[in-house]
Amino acid sequence: MEFFREFPSLSRAELASLRRSIDGSFRDFTRSWAETLENFFHPLLRFLVWFENLLLATPWPIILLVIGGLCYAGARSWKITAASVLAFVVIGYFGMWDDTMSTLAIISVATFLCIAIGIPVGILMARSDRMQATITPVLDVMQTIPSFVYLIPVVMLLGIGKVPGLIAVCIYAIPPIVRLTNLGIRLVDKDILEAADAFGASPRQKLWGVQVPLALPNIFAGVNQTIMMALAMVVIASMIGVQGLGVPVLRAISNQYLALGVMNGLAIVALAIIFDRVSQTYGKRLQAHRKGHGHD
Amino acid sequence: MTDTTGADAKVRIRNLYKIFGRAPQKVLPLVKAGLSKTDLLDQHNHVLGIQDVSLDIPEKRIQVVMGLSGSGKSTLIRHINRLIEPTAGEILIDGEDVLTMSASQLQDLRRFKASMVFQKFGLLPHRRIIENVAYGLVVQGKSDADSSKRARHWIDRVGLSGYEDHYPAQLSGGMQQRVGLARALATDAEILLMDEAFSALDPLIRYDMQSILLELQNELHKTIIFITHDLDEALRLGDNIAILRDGAMVQQGDAQEIVLQPADDYIRDFIKDINRGRVIRLGSLASGQAPEGGAVLSGTTLLEDALSQLVDAPGQRLAVSDKTGKVIGAVNLKDALQAMRS
Numbered sequence: 001m002e003f004f005r006e007f008p009s010l011s012r013a014e015l016a017s018l019r020r021s022i023d024g025s026f027r028d029f030t031r032s033w034a035e036t037l038e039n040f041f042h043p044l045l046r047f048l049v050w051f052e053n054l055l056l057a058t059p060w061p062i063i064l065l066v067i068g069g070l071c072y073a074g075a076r077s078w079k080i081t082a083a084s085v086l087a088f089v090v091i092g093y094f095g096m097w098d099d100t101m102s103t104l105a106i107i108s109v110a111t112f113l114c115i116a117i118g119i120p121v122g123i124l125m126a127r128s129d130r131m132q133a134t135i136t137p138v139l140d141v142m143q144t145i146p147s148f149v150y151l152i153p154v155v156m157l158l159g160i161g162k163v164p165g166l167i168a169v170c171i172y173a174i175p176p177i178v179r180l181t182n183l184g185i186r187l188v189d190k191d192i193l194e195a196a197d198a199f200g201a202s203p204r205q206k207l208w209g210v211q212v213p214l215a216l217p218n219i220f221a222g223v224n225q226t227i228m229m230a231l232a233m234v235v236i237a238s239m240i241g242v243q244g245l246g247v248p249v250l251r252a253i254s255n256q257y258l259a260l261g262v263m264n265g266l267a268i269v270a271l272a273i274i275f276d277r278v279s280q281t282y283g284k285r286l287q288a289h290r291k292g293h294g295h296d
Numbered sequence: 297m298t299d300t301t302g303a304d305a306k307v308r309i310r311n312l313y314k315i316f317g318r319a320p321q322k323v324l325p326l327v328k329a330g331l332s333k334t335d336l337l338d339q340h341n342h343v344l345g346i347q348d349v350s351l352d353i354p355e356k357r358i359q360v361v362m363g364l365s366g367s368g369k370s371t372l373i374r375h376i377n378r379l380i381e382p383t384a385g386e387i388l389i390d391g392e393d394v395l396t397m398s399a400s401q402l403q404d405l406r407r408f409k410a411s412m413v414f415q416k417f418g419l420l421p422h423r424r425i426i427e428n429v430a431y432g433l434v435v436q437g438k439s440d441a442d443s444s445k446r447a448r449h450w451i452d453r454v455g456l457s458g459y460e461d462h463y464p465a466q467l468s469g470g471m472q473q474r475v476g477l478a479r480a481l482a483t484d485a486e487i488l489l490m491d492e493a494f495s496a497l498d499p500l501i502r503y504d505m506q507s508i509l510l511e512l513q514n515e516l517h518k519t520i521i522f523i524t525h526d527l528d529e530a531l532r533l534g535d536n537i538a539i540l541r542d543g544a545m546v547q548q549g550d551a552q553e554i555v556l557q558p559a560d561d562y563i564r565d566f567i568k569d570i571n572r573g574r575v576i577r578l579g580s581l582a583s584g585q586a587p588e589g590g591a592v593l594s595g596t597t598l599l600e601d602a603l604s605q606l607v608d609a610p611g612q613r614l615a616v617s618d619k620t621g622k623v624i625g626a627v628n629l630k631d632a633l634q635a636m637r638s
Contacts, residue, residue: 195418197379199432199483200406209434213422 030156041163044109048162052105052243056098063101064088071274075281084278087270096245096267103234103244103271106162110169110230115223118174122181122222123207132182139175147172147236155240165242169233176225184218185211220283227275234268245271305352306487306519307376312349312385314371314543317342320383333542345371346382347543353536356517360534362524368543369523370415373491376521377410378402389487407436411480415492417472419464419479426451426460428475432483450478454508470501474508481512488520495524506532527566531555531575539563551575573600573636578616581635582625586615592623599632606632 010018055063064085071081091100125132151168158164188211196210212219238246245264252261315323315336323331323340333344346368353359363369374380375387378394387394389409397405411432419428426447427434433443451460454474464472473493480488494502506529513520524530530537531551538548539559547559555575558564579595586592592615593602606612612629 191414191416191418192420194379195412195414195420196431196435198377198406198412198414198418198489199435199479200403200408201435202403205435210420214420 026153026156034157037157041158044166045161045163048105048109048166051109052102055101055105060092060097071278074278076285077281080274080277080281084274087274091267091270094263094267096248096264099243099245099248099264100267100271102242103231103246103268106166106169106237106242106244107227107230107234107271107275110166110173111223111227113166113170114174114177114226114230117170118177118222118226119181119219122178122219123185123212125178125182126185126211135178139178142171143175147233151236151240160241162242165237165240168240169230169237172233173226173230176229177219177222180218180222180225181215184215184222187218188214217283217287220279220286224276224279224283227279228272231268231272231275304355306355306390307351307353307521308386308388309349309351309353309372309375310386310388312346312372312375312387313383314345314368314375314380315342315383316345324383344543346375346385349385349540349543349545351538351545351548353519353521355519357535358513358520358522358533360522360524360530360537361540362527362530362534362537363540364525366542367540369525369540370491371543372540373489373521373523376487376489377406377412407432408483409485410487410489411483411485412489412491413473413476413480413493415495417464417469417476417496419472419475421464424461424463425456425467425475428464429478429482431479436483446482447478450482451475453481453512454478468501470497470505473497473505477505477508481516486519488518490520490522492523492525494529495526502526502529509533527570531570539566552577552580556580571600573603574598576635578602578627578632579618579624581627581631582616584626586623586626587611587613590614592617593627595619595624599636602627603629603632 009015067088068081068085071084072078075081088100091097121135125135147168150171151164154164154167158167192210192214193206196206201209234242234244235246235249238244238250245268248260248264249268251257252264313324313327314320315327317323317340320342323336323342326340327336327344327347331339333347336342336344349368349372351359351361361369361372371380375382376389376394378387378397382395389405394402394405420431423431426444429451430443430447433446434440438446448460451457454477456471456474456478459467459471464475467475473496476493480490494505497505509520510533522530522533524533534551536548536550537554539546539554541562547554547563549557552575554563555567555570555572558567576599577595578593578597578599581599582595587610590609591605593605595616595618602614606614606627606629609629613626614628615623615626618624
């Protein structure tokens with residue numbers, strides 16, 4: 001009866017030694033590889049620092065102009081442009097300019113990295129069912145595992161700082177772009193692909209001439225989601241030494257500063273809305289060709 | 297009557313089989329031994345697409361392949377440029393076996409020798425009309441300037457000048473299919489595969505497109521393989537017509553042969569509502585002694601076109617000549633009307 005009352009499990013000593021041996025071997029791995037990895041990521045760190053300093057050193061009116069210009073180039077809407085510039089003015093007026101620039105720097109670099117890695121992975125997934133079956137569970141883990149769990153090995157390997165923060169943000173933010181690139185390519189109309197085949201298009205001509213362009217609206221939805229998720233990681237990244245709007249939020253939590261927390265939180269929300277509206281209207285503009293003019 | 301078995305066959309299809317399913321090669325011997333399509337599906341869970349089809353497609357003519365939906369006609373046409381791999385059989389184009397071609401040879405076949413027009417158009421929605429028409433040329437590796445010059449020429453030929461910079465979604469169905477036709481013609485391929493190309497269009501536009509195709513064919517002399525489920529279209533376009541049912545060939549011949557000597561009830565049913573006066577020609581009715589004097593009609597004249605002259609003729613009977621102008625007999629009005637009725 002004893003067997004049914006308690007779940008048969010490893011003994012306490014066995015579990016402890018198992019954990020010790022895993023921790024030990026990872027520590028050994030850390031000792032022998034940490035420096036190599038640090039050197040590997042060093043160019044990234046330098047770029048990140050350079051970009052952050054650039055944003056901080058540039059006079060604020062120029063930054064406002066550039067932001068306005070980018071918003072207009074993306075959305076082609078004066079309303080969105082004016083609202084974005086106004087949001088930045090308010091953020092600056094309430095003393096959050098420097099933190100916002102730091103956050104902007106890490107979000108931009110993280111998004112760029114996610115796109116550079118995510119789109120090719122998504123394309124690979126779309127081209128083979130086996131690849132899709134292999135990568136999908138990895139993406140599931142990346143999206144659902146609590147971020148603190150993967151912060152542990154990242155911090156053990158790379159310590160506290162910008163690069164581990166960046167990696168943590170990327171792990172969390174990359175799945176949507178991979179998934180939506182894959183989906184977008186798989187959803188391309190079979191009749192159009194058959195036509196490309198019938199005219200003798202090579203796989204490369206099909207990919208770049210037909211599949212990727214027709215998947216762009218979905219790929220863009222993925223970029224949009226990736227940016228949103230990267231912003232959601234700002235506070236957690238600040239726990240391992242990333243400068244930006246997350247730091248005051250963290251301070252507000254530990255000291256119960258309501259106003260400080262809300263103000264910086266709202267600044268993150270403002271950034272998210274600006275990114276979202278600009279990238280979505282841009283994505284919609286890419287689909288302009290789909291609309292007919294009175295014909296079915 | 298057109299001789300289709302001669303050496304002028306551009307495309308030869310020999311004993312072609314296509315079975316869809318998990319292990320087509322395993323059930324192939326059963327099908328060859330005569331297992332029916334329904335039994336194959338019930339007992340082995342395989343679908344019979346094409347069943348022992350042989351067809352010689354003459355050069356520079358329009359070969360129509362007709363059948364109802366599910367008869368395997370669209371499957372058959374996709375074998376010619378190997379968009380679908382056959383289970384067994386042979387396909388020769390200009391004597392070259394399509395099935396043994398390497399990937400790059402096949403690519404060249406599709407780029408230079410056989411182009412295709414689709415029922416659902418298959419245009420690239422993100423590219424302008426001129427880029428769509430130039431698509432085959434760009435795939436061939438032609439320069440942009442050359443491609444767009446030739447694309448403009450073909451856009452003009454199908455009557456779409458002025459629409460070069462529109463997107464496909466801005467055009468009506470009929471106009472989109474003209475783009476599809478121009479795209480296929482622009483590659484200068486000798487073989488044109490048309491898969492129910494006009495079936496998605498409404499009847500008036502369909503008739504227009506048929507006229508455009510016939511007009512272009514008068515000049516270009518392509519080898520055209522035209523799939524349709526519409527008998528009127530088949531009779532109007534086809535120099536030669538093949539009729540499929542359940543993936544098997546039921547009958548092939550020119551329009552008149554099919555109307556005058558239908559192979560079975562399936563085809564008799566098919567042709568019962570057509571206007572026979574627009575298919576049957578005088579030559580097939582000519583008999584007996586020709587009357588002295590009076591007009592002589594060519595044997596290729598359609599019955600419908602000959603009626604008014606027959607009514608006015610003395611004794612309502614006129615002499616009929618063959619291709620060379622030699623009188624081969626005579627036709628009277630009564631016989632002509634009889635032939636049009638039954």
